Amino acid sequence: MTAEYNPKKIEESAQKKWIEDGRFEAKPDDREKYYCLSMFPYPSGKLHMGHVRNYTIGDVISRYKRMNNFNVFQPMGWDAFGLPAENAAIANEVSPKEWTNDNIEHMKQQLISLGLGYDWSKELRTCEPKYYKWEQLIFKKFFEKGLVYKKKSLVNWDPIDETVLANEQVIDGKGWRSGAPVEIKEIDQWFIKITDYADELLSSLNEVDWPENVKTMQENWIGKSHGAEIKYQIKDSEEYLTAFSTRPDTIYGVSFVAISPNHKIALNLSEHDKKIESFLKQCKETSSAEADMAKAEKLGIDTGMKVIHPLTDEEIPVWIGNFVLLDYGTGVVMGVPGHDQRDFEFASKYNLDIKQVISSSTNDELPVLTKGILLNSDKYNDLDSDSASKKIIEELSEKKLGEGLIQFRLRDWGVSRQRYWGCPIPVIYENGDAKLVEENELPVVLPELPKDSPPIPLSQNEEFYKISDGIERETDTFDTFMDSSWYYARFTSADNDSEIFDENSKYWLPVDLYIGGIEHAILHLLYSRFFHKALRDMGMVEGNEPFKKLLTQGMVLKDGTKMSKSKGNTVDPQSYIDKYGADTVRLYMMFTAPPEQSLEWSESSVEGASRFIKKVWNLVICRNYEDINIPDNFSKEELDLRRKTHTTLKKVTNDFETRFSFNTAIASIMELLNAIPDDFKDKDASNSKKYCLNETIIIILKTLNPIAPHVSEFLWNHFYNLNAPEEIESSWPKVEDSLLEVSEFELVIQINGKVRGKTTARIEDTQNQIEEMAKKIENVAINLDDKNIKKVIYIKGKIINFVI
RNA sequence: GGGGAUGUGGUGGAACUGGUAGACACGCUUGGCUUAGAACCAAGUGCCGCAAGGCGUGGGGGUUCGACUCCCUCCAUCCCUACCA
Structure with a gap:
């Protein structure tokens, strides 16, 4: 007589009991604490396989730690602001809020049905005023600390829909809804000075137990480079163009200077020059995403302007190049076609000079990208790249035409979004002057939409922004990365409405293990690390890093690619939970591949x-x-x-x-x-x-x-x-x-590295005993065939190899 | 373009520190049970070969007594690339 295994019945009653007993609700006590956090989901509607995998890994580790007498805290919440809610609102005529909250309710039930042991008493949703109130306060404190400023920056503009588009909404240079060619437009936006922390973001990577590949990615993203800022005087003018270069040793190879199409000189020139005007217009049609720019054909136009080479006094042509970013460095690059791949292609295309100034150790074909010995460089000939760079920087400094400089690839973080479904930026403009909203007036609540209205940006909602004549609210909302940059800390005091972080926060932080997709290896993790350091400097949290250990789980694939709606290769986990039960789905997920690898x-x-x-x-x-x-x-x-x-x-x-x-x-x-x-x-x-x-x-x-x-x-x-x-x-x-102790083992006998026999041997046998025993094995004896044994290698307890 | 990964049977994967390649599972084949099927149980299963034996971890090269593992090089696929989250 055996009872049938009925997962549905067993699982429902266990889950009910766990919630009734409050089994996963955690409080500080005197055991060692373990804060295990999985990246909270965007409430897109229903769980997908990636969620199931991520959260199962976290739950397995949490339960294991609990069995090992750790005080485990495993909370869950919702990254609830974002673009898809607005899209859904347009498509389904529901408000983003309603849509989001419905999705959360459904997905929460799914998480519970997977048997995930979360402390739901600390659940949080980023779209709720009681959460983003504190985010607005943090922004205010950042502002007071001088970490916030406004500057003009580029966005994708859809001229038909009259909205700003996200990069993913730009398809082949066209707006995804309107189909109109997207324009690059410059607007005033809020920035956070993450670059103030560039050095520490780099150096304190040593303090965390993270996978090496993630650390390397962050290092390369921050991209600290030593080089020089070099000033090129504009001919017949008192003005200079300043370029940053990591290779001042190649300065004698400069044959052009290229400026960004958004550089103010380019903009000025376009007012009087039809050709330049139409070139700039053409540049505005390329998406601003880095990958698209890199793939786009390198185009340029000669401005007719000349600059003076700071060391040779030669005249050098100034070009406008579509590959020069205004946001990176100074918006000016010096072109050294002999020693830079991109400059080489550009110079070849437009018939610009290509000079070799560095010798090549292997062949003479240009461009030579490696460092080497200088040539065609006047008094610096025969020096190696590094010492030449040093001396050239010295000379430039003396002439006041340049200086050595450390430059980061990392750019400041633009946090303004011109959308509805996000956290309002708590700023009021009085006759154009920006002022932060007072703490006691926070939160600035996102207004409800009028009935049956599609989500209109705050800038079109006069009731929201207009306070009185000359006094208006900021209408941008925050980048949703802001919401997710500090939630890990807020979980520890999520039920406290009077303090952002409290005594519990001190106990639980930092996160002992953070688990999430490898796709977040750079942006989300870098922003969170920055937040933690900035919060630390304001006395709000302790420690230098938010996440002690990191586990990056691989993607769930089908037919070799990421599951996605557009490819139509998604598999809904719910049907498997219904059919086999949560235990089977969990076991399958854990059995099929190791966590870091992609799972087919x-x-x-x-x-x-x-x-x-x-x-x-x-x-x-x-x-x-x-x-x-x-x-x-x-x-x-x-x-x-x-x-x-x-x-x-x-x-x-x-x-x-x-x-x-x-x-x-x-x-x-x-x-x-x-x-x-x-x-x-x-x-x-x-x-x-x-x-x-x-x-x-x-x-x-x-x-x-x-x-x-x-x-x-x-x-x-x-x-x-x-x-x-x-x-x-x-x-x-x-x-x-x-x-566990064993006295015997299976000895493998090899001849020239090939397995020729196996036998049982005792661990304590000497090499001689093992050798004699091995030689007596029939197949070994045949293969040895009285040949001269040159060498015998015995690895104790494993293998003996005869070299003949 | 840049950065980071991955590549092993028909399939997912194992081999943790350079020491028996293919654990475990799926699938398949054969047999048992059954009127039949499902389920379950047992045996087999890298490839070529009747066999002896040979070949075999994306391709090519190298180091080593010995390489999935280390080095060089090439190829393919995936992720990120700052407004998807």
């Missing part, structure tokens, strides 16, 4: 996960373990099972603890289950066999608990109620080291 969705493997759970169910459900005594001694077969049980436990513990390698942990639990001999499962098996099986079942259920918590807890309570009072999640089992 496979329908039939889900079936396999379900089968394994049923096997465990069938093993445990029909057992009756009354009256088992501790045996005095064990047979060899019994000891073998006990050894297998404890080596498995050791491996699983190691996989959880040091590698987050859940797929191999699960594989070894499966192996253990397969290793139980049939006669141990007999109803009338001996007491000692039952004892060993008992031990194995305990370890299987315990180690499975973080991954498949519902079924393991159910079976535990069923199986264990007679034997002990312990709750399954109360402790992680201990390895009995004495059971």
Whole structure:
């Protein structure tokens, strides 16, 4: 008589109990704390596979830590502002708020049905005034600290819809809705001086336990480079064009200077020159996204202007180049076609001089991109690049035509968005002067939309922005990266409406483990790190870094590409939860690939996960373990099972603890289950066999608990109620080291690195004994064939290799 | 264009520190159970070959007694590229 495994029933009752007991609600106590955070989702409607994977990883680790007596805090919330809500509002005629909140309610139920152990008492939603009130306060404090300023900056402008478009809304240079060619427009926007922290953002990467690739990506993004600012006097003028270069050693190779199409000189020239005017118009049609710009054909136009080379006094032509960014450096670059790929292509196209000023160690073909020895460089000839750079900077400094400079690739963070569904920027303009809204008047609440209205930007909502004559509110909203840059800290005091961070924050911060998609490796993580440092400097949080350890999980793919609606290759996790239960979906997710790697969705493997759970169910459900005594001694077969049980436990513990390698942990639990001999499962098996099986079942259920918590807890309570009072999640089992010792091993015998035989040997055998034994193996003897043995390599406990 | 990854059977993956390549699972084949099917159980399953044996971790080269692992080079795919989140 075996009861049928019914995941729906088991899971619903377990989830209900967990919530009733408040099992995952965390309070500071004297245990070691563990703040485990998974990146909160954008409430797009329903969970996708990436969420399921991310949150299962976090939950497995949280449950494992809880079993190891950590005080675990695992909260969840919603990154609730953003573009899709506005799109949905237009498409479905619901307000962004309604749409967002409906989605949250649905997705929250999905998270609960996955058995994720969140502390829902700390749930937060970024679109609620009680959250963004504090964000507005932080912005005010940033402003007071001098970290905020306004400047003109470029946006994609849709001339038909008269709106600013996000890069993803620009398709082949056209607005996605209107189809009109997008224009690049310059408007006044709010910026945050993240560059003030550039150096520290770089150096304190040493303090965190993050994957090396993420650290490298951040390093390269911040991009600290040593170089020089070099001033080129404009001919017949007192003015200069200042260019930054990391290669001042190539200064004798400069054959043109290129300025950005948005540089004020270019704009001035276009007023009197039709050709330049039409060129600038053409430039405005290229999307401002970096990837698009890089792919776009490099175009330029000669301004006819000349500048004076600071060392040779030669006249150099000034061009306008569509590849020069105004926002980066000075908006001016010096063109060295002999030693820069892009400049080389540009010069070849427009027949500009290409001079070699650095020797090449390998071949003479230009451009030579490596450093080397200078030539054609007057008195600097024969110096190496580095010392030449130094001396050239000295000369430029003396002439007051340049200076050595450290430059960052990182640019200040533009936080203004001209949209409705976002956090209002708390600024009031009095006759054009910007003033921050007083603290006691926060929050500036996002106005409700008029009934049946599409989401109109705040700039079209006079009721919102007009306070009185000459006094108006700011109508930009914040970039949603602002919302997600500090939520990790707010979780720790999410239920406190009188303080942004409180005593609990001190206890829980920093986040011990942060888990999320690799796609956030740069922007989100960099902004959050910046926020933490700025908040620290304002005395609001402690420590230098928000996230101690980082786990970046790979994408869930189908047919080799990211699941997406546009490709029509999405798989809805809900149907699998409904069909197989949450435990199976969790087990599948953890078994199919290691967390950092991308996971290829496979329908039939889900079936396999379900089968394994049923096997465990069938093993445990029909057992009756009354009256088992501790045996005095064990047979060899019994000891073998006990050894297998404890080596498995050791491996699983190691996989959880040091590698987050859940797929191999699960594989070894499966192996253990397969290793139980049939006669141990007999109803009338001996007491000692039952004892060993008992031990194995305990370890299987315990180690499975973080991954498949519902079924393991159910079976535990069923199986264990007679034997002990312990709750399954109360402790992680201990390895009995004495059971692990082995005296024999399988010796592999190689000849010239090829396997020619295997035999059983004892660990304590000497190399000589091993050699003699190996030579007697038939296939080894045939292959050795009296040949001269040049060398013998013996790796203890593993392998012996004869070199002939 | 720049930056970061990945590449192993029919499939997902394992091999953690340079030491038996393919654990575990899916699929498939055969057999058992069944009126039949599903489910379940047992055995087999990298490729070529009747076999002996040979080949084999994206391609090419190198270091080593020994390379999925280290080095060089090429190719393919994926992610990020500052207004998707």
